[in-house]
Amino acid sequence: MASDVEKDAVYASGEAQDGRDDRHFVAQAGSVIHVPSALVNPSVRKTAERITRQVIFYATLLGIWALLAKLKVWPPYLFPAPWSVGEVLWDGLKDHSFLIGIAATMKRMLIGYGLSVVLGMILGLALASNKFLEETMGGLMVSLQSLPSICWVPLAILWFGLTERAILFVVLMGSLLSVTIAMEDGRKQLPKIFSMAGRNLGASGFRLFWHVLLPASLPYIVSGLKQGWAFAWRSLIQAEMIFLTLGLGQLLMAGRDLNDMSQVIAVMILIIALGYLVDRLVFRTAERLLQSRWGLASSI
Amino acid sequence: MSVNSNLASSVPYLPTEPRNGSRTPVRGRANGQAAIVPIRNFDSGAAKVCLQNVSLRYRTETGTELLALDRIDLKVRQGEFLCIVGPSGCGKSTLLHLIAALQKPTSGNILIDDASVTGPGTDRILIFQEHGLFPWLTVGENVEFGMKMKRLSKAEREERTRHYLRLVHLSQFKDSRPHQLSGGMRQRVALARALATEPDVLLMDEPFAALDAQTRDLLHDELERIWAETGRTIIFVTHNVREAVRLGDRVVLLSFRPGRVKREFEVELPRPRHLEEVDVARTAREILDNLRDEINKSLEVEYAEEKHG
Numbered sequence: 001m002a003s004d005v006e007k008d009a010v011y012a013s014g015e016a017q018d019g020r021d022d023r024h025f026v027a028q029a030g031s032v033i034h035v036p037s038a039l040v041n042p043s044v045r046k047t048a049e050r051i052t053r054q055v056i057f058y059a060t061l062l063g064i065w066a067l068l069a070k071l072k073v074w075p076p077y078l079f080p081a082p083w084s085v086g087e088v089l090w091d092g093l094k095d096h097s098f099l100i101g102i103a104a105t106m107k108r109m110l111i112g113y114g115l116s117v118v119l120g121m122i123l124g125l126a127l128a129s130n131k132f133l134e135e136t137m138g139g140l141m142v143s144l145q146s147l148p149s150i151c152w153v154p155l156a157i158l159w160f161g162l163t164e165r166a167i168l169f170v171v172l173m174g175s176l177l178s179v180t181i182a183m184e185d186g187r188k189q190l191p192k193i194f195s196m197a198g199r200n201l202g203a204s205g206f207r208l209f210w211h212v213l214l215p216a217s218l219p220y221i222v223s224g225l226k227q228g229w230a231f232a233w234r235s236l237i238q239a240e241m242i243f244l245t246l247g248l249g250q251l252l253m254a255g256r257d258l259n260d261m262s263q264v265i266a267v268m269i270l271i272i273a274l275g276y277l278v279d280r281l282v283f284r285t286a287e288r289l290l291q292s293r294w295g296l297a298s299s300i
Numbered sequence: 301m302s303v304n305s306n307l308a309s310s311v312p313y314l315p316t317e318p319r320n321g322s323r324t325p326v327r328g329r330a331n332g333q334a335a336i337v338p339i340r341n342f343d344s345g346a347a348k349v350c351l352q353n354v355s356l357r358y359r360t361e362t363g364t365e366l367l368a369l370d371r372i373d374l375k376v377r378q379g380e381f382l383c384i385v386g387p388s389g390c391g392k393s394t395l396l397h398l399i400a401a402l403q404k405p406t407s408g409n410i411l412i413d414d415a416s417v418t419g420p421g422t423d424r425i426l427i428f429q430e431h432g433l434f435p436w437l438t439v440g441e442n443v444e445f446g447m448k449m450k451r452l453s454k455a456e457r458e459e460r461t462r463h464y465l466r467l468v469h470l471s472q473f474k475d476s477r478p479h480q481l482s483g484g485m486r487q488r489v490a491l492a493r494a495l496a497t498e499p500d501v502l503l504m505d506e507p508f509a510a511l512d513a514q515t516r517d518l519l520h521d522e523l524e525r526i527w528a529e530t531g532r533t534i535i536f537v538t539h540n541v542r543e544a545v546r547l548g549d550r551v552v553l554l555s556f557r558p559g560r561v562k563r564e565f566e567v568e569l570p571r572p573r574h575l576e577e578v579d580v581a582r583t584a585r586e587i588l589d590n591l592r593d594e595i596n597k598s599l600e601v602e603y604a605e606e607k608h609g
Contacts, residue, residue: 196402197432202422202449215436294435
């Protein structure tokens, strides 16, 4: 990092630096002539290059897959061609069976994950602020997290039967602990200086929490929520595969039962794509926003 | 307290305006020798900030009890620029936290204008070494924060934000985020944020320690100017003796574990002063000689802790 004097000098002379913030900054200082062309921007060019490389990589992967299928190295019922997987995907989306499965899965996800976020935040804050709870329940939380969430399935079935509530219970147990632990860690790692500065400037009670502690812990909260989502997603698909009620997990198992390898792969692709999309659209966006505002380096 | 009690006397309180033409670095200096100015007894009525017999004791992680501050008596005059120096670990930052009421003393009293301090208040604003700004707020919003907590009207907040950002020469950066600024600019924002609540007392906890030398020099000038313009009382903590002499009307030397007021020095060099002035250097040298024992003590403890660890 440049020293203060250097940085000041750079700002003063209006020299553009890498990255959006700095250009924005210099533009604010009003001492630079703005060049509005995206082509000049090195970061845009870099992104374009990265996307090109990714397209080439996936096209090659698809090509190898198509080639292996065409050469019939393995029988088609074990190793389907990309186009037959594509066909299954298209049909499933067209006759709405995949869409209905996605909707059912997503509905469970929102309920189960929503519950675990609310409970996890409350638990995490309680653990972080109470020494007794931290010493007793804190250890229990960490040890429970070592239990794969699918291990909750037998218990859930005995308690709730083969019902929706049993699935939600598994999802809840799968993600609750990670949200709780992330919240607790975040609250504890929160630099003391923010609360001191806030109190010093006259904030106390709810106003201190709302105006200082909450925004200060947002980066930790977001990373906790992201982790919780990943755990919930895994737990839900696993649970659906066992409970065999409408959903992506059930569609996957149906593919196996019908000996339809194309459907198995098609549903797997759907599960990956959905998980990736949510991660990108929701959590990465939130993290990016926080990073650019907070000025945090790389990932949190 | 041993040093203090030896020196304690009834030397009357004298105002500290630099005597015209006088270049004596330390009051009473004669034959090129610095006279140590004893702690003066002036009644608390004249004091803006008054610490009476303040002690702080706490339990360390290993379970041993540590006396961090031992019976501190300190009086700070209205409009005075007081510097507190001491080796690391002597509790100088803690002292500021006590005055800001972010921590409670184990015993003793802290008075502001003769009224006991009961909790944090915007009459005493603390400026931290670094990272004291809120990264989720813009520069302007940071400056507004204290006023918002005081529930001032929006119009007044905006007016004052403009005024104090201009005072620290950062008007153009109102909408920037703290991380977009250099370290020196960030400390100026912190200064503006503190001043905007119009506190009686500014508490500064090594505010320039993390900055490079040139930036620090500039900020010394700015702080001196702002102090002269606003007439605030400033308590400035530093481990840098020369910085203390450069800025302070008076320099208080704290001893190492437990922190006690070891000595006080009146600095009567004419202002504006500069770090590289011979008189500043010589005065710092005299104070440093007194500080040396304490620094050695703190190093010994550090080495011992290293061995145990």
